[in-house]
Amino acid sequence: MGAAVIELENVAYSYGGGELLSDISLKLSPGSFHFLTGPSGAGKTTFMKLCYGALLPTAGHVRLFDRDVRLMDRDEIALNRRRIGVVHQDCQFLDHLPLRENIALPLTVSGRHNIDELANLKELMAWVGLKSRAEALPPELSGGERQRAALARAVIMSPDVVLADEPTGNIDWEMSQRLLQLLVELNRMGKTIMVATHDLNLIRAAKGQVPARVLRIANRRVQLAGADL
Amino acid sequence: MSIATRFTTLFVGDAQADRVVPPSGFTANLTTFSAAAMAFLAVFALALSLAAGRLADRWSNDLARSSTLRISAPADQMETQVAAALRVLETTPGVATAKALSEEEQRALLEPFFGPDLPLDTLPIPQLIEIDETAQGYDAAGLRLRLAAEVPGAVLDDHTRWRKPLVRAASRLRLLGWTSFLLIGGAMAAMITLAAQAALSANKQVISVLRLVGAQDSYIAGAFVRRFTLRGFTGAAAGMVAGLIAVTLLPSAQQEGGFLTGLGFQGADWFWPLLIPVIGAAVAFAATRAAATRKLKELP
Numbered sequence: 040m041g042a043a044v045i046e047l048e049n050v051a052y053s054y055g056g057g058e059l060l061s062d063i064s065l066k067l068s069p070g071s072f073h074f075l076t077g078p079s080g081a082g083k084t085t086f087m088k089l090c091y092g093a094l095l096p097t098a099g100h101v102r103l104f105d106r107d108v109r110l111m112d113r114d115e116i117a118l119n120r121r122r123i124g125v126v127h128q129d130c131q132f133l134d135h136l137p138l139r140e141n142i143a144l145p146l147t148v149s150g151r152h153n154i155d156e157l158a159n160l161k162e163l164m165a166w167v168g169l170k171s172r173a174e175a176l177p178p179e180l181s182g183g184e185r186q187r188a189a190l191a192r193a194v195i196m197s198p199d200v201v202l203a204d205e206p207t208g209n210i211d212w213e214m215s216q217r218l219l220q221l222l223v224e225l226n227r228m229g230k231t232i233m234v235a236t237h238d239l240n241l242i243r244a245a246k247g248q249v250p251a252r253v254l255r256i257a258n259r260r261v262q263l264a265g266a267d268l
Numbered sequence: 269m270s271i272a273t274r275f276t277t278l279f280v281g282d283a284q285a286d287r288v289v290p291p292s293g294f295t296a297n298l299t300t301f302s303a304a305a306m307a308f309l310a311v312f313a314l315a316l317s318l319a320a321g322r323l324a325d326r327w328s329n330d331l332a333r334s335s336t337l338r339i340s341a342p343a344d345q346m347e348t349q350v351a352a353a354l355r356v357l358e359t360t361p362g363v364a365t366a367k368a369l370s371e372e373e374q375r376a377l378l379e380p381f382f383g384p385d386l387p388l389d390t391l392p393i394p395q396l397i398e399i400d401e402t403a404q405g406y407d408a409a410g411l412r413l414r415l416a417a418e419v420p421g422a423v424l425d426d427h428t429r430w431r432k433p434l435v436r437a438a439s440r441l442r443l444l445g446w447t448s449f450l451l452i453g454g455a456m457a458a459m460i461t462l463a464a465q466a467a468l469s470a471n472k473q474v475i476s477v478l479r480l481v482g483a484q485d486s487y488i489a490g491a492f493v494r495r496f497t498l499r500g501f502t503g504a505a506a507g508m509v510a511g512l513i514a515v516t517l518l519p520s521a522q523q524e525g526g527f528l529t530g531l532g533f534q535g536a537d538w539f540w541p542l543l544i545p546v547i548g549a550a551v552a553f554a555a556t557r558a559a560a561t562r563k564l565k566e567l568p
């Protein structure tokens with residue numbers, strides 16, 4: 040087949056404390072929308088990291104765009120990061136640079152810091168509702184603003200995939216609805232989306248808008264969740 | 269990426285790339301200061317090496333070309349022995365000129381030691397014959413044998429006896445100067461490595477953000493390398509200028525001062541200290557690059 044953007048085959052991940060994830064096989068096909076859920080500490084963040092090459096599986100294979108991460112050197116993993124936008128669980132920024140430059144960071148590091156791209160940046164900042172905050176430093180931002188900024192940064196390279204780890208972690212309901220809206224819009228534009236969250240209300244809210252599959256991590260395995268959601 | 273592009277991105281860089289690592293005022297100044305201090309010392313090490321080198325060359329060239337024949341004989345035999353010695357020297361290959369010193373010349377030689385009132389005519393002073401060699405030089409051992417046979421009172425002083433230790437001392441001094449120069453370079457490399465490692469550790473968070481957005485190691489390393497190379501260069505340049513000023517202010521070379529006053533740079537030597545900032549930059553570049561490569565491999 041080979042059509043999956045991200046593919047896990049019998050993946051296990053263990054660390055000193057034991058096996059956290061075992062025997063996971065999964066394909067994310069292009070344009071799909073997945074939620075990843077499970078209690079805190081179940082391994083959602085670890086799973087996400089396996090999906091963008093930040094961690095290597097201790098068994099099995101992870102393939103990004105049909106290529107085994109184990110065969111990639113660090114440079115190639117870095118290049119893959121440009122096709123996989125990541126919203127990190129704790130939204131790290133460069134605190135000494137204004138928001139505008141933080142959002143443009145993927146362009147900067149890939150040498151695409153030109154006028155055309157910067158026009159996109161303005162549009163993008165308006166899209167996430169941060170146009171007026173362009174010059175603010177990250178520590179001055181609210182939780183919701185940080186989450187939206189992280190999403191803008193994740194999509195500025197027009198990646199094929201967006202992975203968002205608890206994007207609504209500590210923001211209010213209204214703001215998380217707005218963020219979900221942005222993710223749904225991205226999915227409609229053809230992007231493959233995976234959102235890790237323990238917030239079942241968010242998943243329910245999404246169900247009416249997008250044909251999302253819900254994956255649940257339980258007992259170290261990833262299962263397709265039933266219709267009870 | 270080709271070597272050429274790497275090179276341009278390294279030195280021209282894009283201004284944006286340098287901003288991704290937060291500025292670090294105080295430690296940056298320390299690095300620049302240390303580089304300046306090292307460069308200042310390097311100027312002196314260089315001056316010492318070059319001056320010692322000049323001295324060694326001069327001693328081995330000038331003195332190698334002249335030697336002295338000393339004839340001690342009873343007053344009545346003196347003239348015949350001097351004549352015999354001059355005859356021997358005339359037929360010795362490698363001897364360009366041989367000339368017996370006049371009484372005035374001998375007096376002038378001895379005056380610094382015994383004062384002007386030396387009664388030369390009443391003292392049994394040996395007669396000196398000054399020998400200038402050709403470029404090929406003569407065979408001292410062979411000449412000694414012939415003199416022993418024909419001029420019993422002659423002693424050949426070919427200056428090697430006292431020249432050799434001087435030349436050796438000067439060469440050692442030159443070696444010492446170059447060793448100091450290398451040690452200064454090594455100390456600078458060590459200092460920059462420590463500073464770069466500290467900077468990399470202090471910026472772990474920055475590095476992880478850069479990784480998250482797809483920065484390659486060469487990009488991240490480049491941001492640090494450029495910064496430290498620039499500090500190494502500016503520091504070394506300032507130190508070099510200060511060092512050159514200090515060397516210029518040393519008393520100028522005089523005959524009586526001998527070695528100590530000849531410590532400055534002469535002629536083309538002025539070119540060498542200009543290399544110090546370049547070397548400083550190169551050392552900073554290599555040290556930071558090595559530190560960054562190592563650190564980036566360590567960091568997850």
Ligand SMILES: Nc1ncnc2c1ncn2[C@@H]1O[C@H](COP(=O)(O)OP(=O)(O)O)[C@@H](O)[C@H]1O
Pocket residue numbers: 054055056059077078079080081082083084085086
């Ligand atoms: N390399 C590791 N070393 C120590 N603990 C780890 C490591 N990787 C994961 N863990 C632990 O595994 C658990 C799962 O972590 P995580 O993936 O963040 O779960 P979640 O995102 O679902 O809360 C946590 O308890 C974490 O401390």
Ligand SMILES: [Mg+2]
Pocket residue numbers: 083084085128204205
């Ligand atoms: Mg998590």
